[in-house]
Amino acid sequence: MKILVPVRRVPNPDVKVRLMKDGSGIDTEGVNFLLNPFDEFAIEQAAQIVESSEGEVVLVSVGGADCEETLRAGLAVGGTRGWLVETDATLDSADVATLLAAVYKEESPDLVIAGKQSVDTDNNQAAQMLAAKLGLPQACFAYKVELGDGKATVEREIDGGLEVKEVDLPAVITADLRLNQPRYAALPQIMKAKRKEIKKSSPAELGVELASRTKVLGLIEPEARAAGQIVGSVDELVEKLKNEAKVL
Amino acid sequence: MSILVIAELRESELKSATFSVIAAAKVLGEVAGCGFDILAAGAGGAAVADQLKGYGAGTVYFSEGAEVADYTAEAHGALAKALVGDKGYKYVMAAATTTGKDLMPRLAGLLDEAMISDVIGCEKGDGGVVYLRPMYAGNAIAKVVLSGNVDLMTVRETAFDPAQDEGSASGVEQFDADLGELKARFIEFRLTKSDRPSLTEASVIISAGRGVKDAEGIALVEKLADQLGAAMGASRAVVDEGLVPNDLQVGQTGKIVAPDLYIACGISGAIQHVAGMKDSKVIVAINKDEEAPIFEVADYGLVADFAKAGAELLEKIK
Ligand SMILES: Cc1cc2nc3c(=O)[nH]c(=O)nc-3n(C[C@H](O)[C@H](O)[C@H](O)COP(=O)(O)OP(=O)(O)OC[C@H]3O[C@@H](n4cnc5c(N)ncnc54)[C@H](O)[C@@H]3O)c2cc1C
Numbered sequence: 001m002k003i004l005v006p007v008r009r010v011p012n013p014d015v016k017v018r019l020m021k022d023g024s025g026i027d028t029e030g031v032n033f034l035l036n037p038f039d040e041f042a043i044e045q046a047a048q049i050v051e052s053s054e055g056e057v058v059l060v061s062v063g064g065a066d067c068e069e070t071l072r073a074g075l076a077v078g079g080t081r082g083w084l085v086e087t088d089a090t091l092d093s094a095d096v097a098t099l100l101a102a103v104y105k106e107e108s109p110d111l112v113i114a115g116k117q118s119v120d121t122d123n124n125q126a127a128q129m130l131a132a133k134l135g136l137p138q139a140c141f142a143y144k145v146e147l148g149d150g151k152a153t154v155e156r157e158i159d160g161g162l163e164v165k166e167v168d169l170p171a172v173i174t175a176d177l178r179l180n181q182p183r184y185a186a187l188p189q190i191m192k193a194k195r196k197e198i199k200k201s202s203p204a205e206l207g208v209e210l211a212s213r214t215k216v217l218g219l220i221e222p223e224a225r226a227a228g229q230i231v232g233s234v235d236e237l238v239e240k241l242k243n244e245a246k247v248l
Numbered sequence: 249m250s251i252l253v254i255a256e257l258r259e260s261e262l263k264s265a266t267f268s269v270i271a272a273a274k275v276l277g278e279v280a281g282c283g284f285d286i287l288a289a290g291a292g293g294a295a296v297a298d299q300l301k302g303y304g305a306g307t308v309y310f311s312e313g314a315e316v317a318d319y320t321a322e323a324h325g326a327l328a329k330a331l332v333g334d335k336g337y338k339y340v341m342a343a344a345t346t347t348g349k350d351l352m353p354r355l356a357g358l359l360d361e362a363m364i365s366d367v368i369g370c371e372k373g374d375g376g377v378v379y380l381r382p383m384y385a386g387n388a389i390a391k392v393v394l395s396g397n398v399d400l401m402t403v404r405e406t407a408f409d410p411a412q413d414e415g416s417a418s419g420v421e422q423f424d425a426d427l428g429e430l431k432a433r434f435i436e437f438r439l440t441k442s443d444r445p446s447l448t449e450a451s452v453i454i455s456a457g458r459g460v461k462d463a464e465g466i467a468l469v470e471k472l473a474d475q476l477g478a479a480m481g482a483s484r485a486v487v488d489e490g491l492v493p494n495d496l497q498v499g500q501t502g503k504i505v506a507p508d509l510y511i512a513c514g515i516s517g518a519i520q521h522v523a524g525m526k527d528s529k530v531i532v533a534i535n536k537d538e539e540a541p542i543f544e545v546a547d548y549g550l551v552a553d554f555a556k557a558g559a560e561l562l563e564k565i566k
């Protein structure tokens with residue numbers, strides 16, 4: 001089975017972002033970039049499927065030259081080979097989906113497993129858009145994936161619990177947090193990943209002209225919360241909640 | 249030129265998030281100078297359409313045939329695409345619930361458009377409507393414009409007070425369409441059963457973090473929740489340990505909540521958790537580590553062992 005896994009490079013999600021003073025973007029000075037956490041779950045799922053049968057996990061990343069590093073990170077934790085669609089353009093999820101669709105058509109995989117959302121933009125869009133553009137069914141926010149004969153049964157995380165959905169293959173699945181436990185990159189795997197193939201193309205080579213219909217005019221700081229107070233006891237807490245905040 | 253609101257139904261019932269989307273549609277309608285229609289698709293669609301006719305929509309469309317009876321992104325996306333094509337909507341919105349997040353990008357893909365997730369407001373701009381939405385786990389608010397033919401978006405429920413029935417009488421019409429080949433099937437729900445209020449509807453939420461430790465700690469949080477008439481939430485750590493069901497997770501990738509009172513018990517205050525609760529009116533944190541980042545967003549902090557402080561709190565609020 002050939003599985004396509006789109007992976008994104010994101011600023012370290014555990015570091016609080018700083019905005020540029022003019023609001024034009026975030027200050028990336030000194031910020032390290034990582035593989036989008038949700039995409040790690042996607043790679044792990046794909047790797048497990050391929051290990052128990054046969055096939056390959058093709059990682060594809062869209063973005064600047066730095067994405068090669070992201071692909072290498074993914075190749076060390078289950079990817080077979082990589083494809084970098086190189087562009088410095090500012091992309092929205094619709095652009096990403098358009099480029100991924102072009103790669104899909106060249107690779108003709110049996111399955112696509114993406115992350116549920118990028119933790120920088122929090123968009124949660126590209127995979128669903130990709131599925132729609134390709135006329136494929138989708139199973140988003142996967143908690144459990146079972147492959148059957150020409151179909152997949154997916155337990156999806158939804159408000160209120162889980163939903164079970166069956167999709168014909170090929171399909172697009174997105175990984176949620178509890179899908180699996182991604183493996184750590186062991187040193188030999190990191191070394192091996194350095195030698196794995198990474199193909200490079202430009203959007204033009206894929207025959208794609210980017211539409212980029214989303215324009216971010218600027219970023220502003222969210223309203224800060226007023227400083228709070230430390231209370232000395234449960235009694236004081238209850239008293240303040242009753243009489244000061246009036247929420248009890 | 250008008251707005252389409254996609255209502256959310258589950259098991260023939262209207263989801264309350266829809267009322268926040270209607271409220272958002274009214275705000276957008278003011279800015280863009282237009283009215284809105286509603287699409288209610290799914291089993292019970294006709295009854296739901298009837299229920300929605302007092303909310304100020306021009307027309308409430310419904311569809312409840314076998315193909316759309318259960319929600320799938322494939323069927324509901326194809327139906328919405330047909331309606332948008334038919335009526336020429338300029339704006340389409342749904343709630344940023346798991347269903348809206350599944351459906352709206354699919355619809356955008358079908359229409360070959362871009363979209364905006366988690367809209368919390370909008371204002372008039374030079375060329376069109378400027379939307380506000382959080383990014384980077386809520387650490388930045390972006391002002392965004394779309395330049396396609398249709399502005400598609402999901403709306404963050406907590407940013408808009410639910411619309412009220414204003415006694416209007418919208419037209420109600422059936423709308424069905426050829427949905428093409430559907431390659432997906434809904435099988436079943438495995439929903440969590442609980443007598444407590446749901447996270448997105450509760451005015452008080454008490455959440456458990458790793459610091460409540462074990463089943464005994466969770467039981468104490470549950471007792472507090474029941475005493476307060478509160479919903480129960482949790483950090484990812486607690487969900488991962490299997491101590492509570494996954495849909496109780498509050499945060500960037502779980503539920504976004506904004507109750508009157510949020511009590512965080514044994515929660516460190518990681519960026520991803522804070523993203524989901526920092527718009528709560530009053531935040532209380534109980535944590536034994538005075539350095540815990542949760543205290544930076546808390547209005548009232550109590551540095552204490554939760555097992556002890558929680559038990560005492562339960563006594564004091566009885
Ligand atoms: C992609 C991604 C998405 C994520 N999304 C979410 C999300 O949506 N929601 C979410 O919550 N997390 C999310 N996380 C995880 C997040 O980063 C944190 O790991 C998580 O929130 C930590 O949970 P916690 O605060 O319960 O545990 P910890 O960080 O381990 O904190 C436990 C706290 O309990 C305190 N404590 C210990 N013992 C006691 C005691 N006896 N009494 C009182 N206090 C005590 C400690 O001082 C500590 O502050 C996400 C992570 C990633 C990578």
Ligand SMILES: Nc1ncnc2c1ncn2[C@@H]1O[C@H](COP(=O)(O)O)[C@@H](O)[C@H]1O
Pocket residue numbers: 005006007008009036038039042060061062063093096113114115116117118119121122123124125126127
């Ligand atoms: N630039 C990118 N390159 C490759 N895959 C991406 C890119 N951006 C997003 N994706 C994939 O699409 C998923 C959802 O992204 P988003 O719509 O940005 O939230 C991510 O988890 C990735 O799997």
